[in-house]
Amino acid sequence: MISVQAWADAQRLWDYHQMGHSPRPCSVVIGLGSHDLGVADRAVELYRDGMAPLLLFTGATSPTTRERMPRGEAVHHRERALDLGVPAERVLVEPSARNTGENIRFSRAVLEEAGVEVSSVLLVSKPYEERRAYATARKLWPEAEFVSASTPMTLPAYADSIQDARMVIDMLVGALQRLLFYPEMGFMVHQDVPGEVREAYERLCREGFTGRLLAAGRPSV
Incomplete structure (x- = not known):
């Protein structure tokens, strides 16, 4: 009780934990993988609202997702986005990150390899991890501007x-x-x-x- x-x-x-940011157009939406597919749903909403031309989902597995997302968090989030109608060419995957720092560093590397110029990022996380994700991203990717977002709940x-x-x-x-x-x-x-x-x-x-x-x-x- x-x-x-x-x-x-x-x-x-x-x-x-919630930053209270208002979504605005950015270079890319990055969805942080987790057990919560609401992250993918929110990322798709922002994409449909014209907030970014590209989605990237990042994350491997963790003890809480290994069974329910055996192909990896990012892969399952990408599949959710495709099921919701996002074109496959608009969704990138970073399948290796196992913590928030790696989410940011590895996502940056994937975008650089893909030739995507990034000046700003809509960073989508679980509602209670907005501030942690934002503070981590600001440390590891200081050149970019970050806007925090999550499912309003x-x-x-x-x-x-x-x-x-x-x-x-x-x-x-x-x-x-x-x-x-x-x-x-x-x-x-x-x-x-x-x-x-x-x-x-x-x-x-x-x-x-x-x-x-x-x-x-x-x-x-």
Whole structure:
């Protein structure tokens, strides 16, 4: 049973993780592979709205996707885009990335090899990973402008779609931890984290929502 306080703290993290960017025309849409095919759906929506002439999906597999996406996250996301009517020549695939940093670096390499000039990127992720993806991209690809996007959803609706609310809160907590620790490790640019967001994160950790934390970063409880 998830307490009222835990839900309130999760909502605070959910709101913080979203950048609030308005989609605008960019050179390419890059969809970050994951268990969530909503990323592909949102990328296709942006393509249909004329926000970019090209889609690129990036991602190999992870423990959470190995069984449901055996051909790799990017490949399954591409297949979803094709099923939704996007022409095959408008969809590129980067099938090797296993973390957000590799998503960015490997996607950049694929686009350069394809001769695509990139000045701006619509970066599509899960709703709670907008800020993490943005901060990582700004660090690793400083020459490009990035606009964050995800499927517009409330936290309760997203938890219902995943059918595992505790896992979703674990992910919110894990993403926040990385925003706190990764800048000093050189993995992403610094993002200001308001005090009330830190406090919500710490309470959730004490409540045991630690399934996605890096072991070295677990706070004392």
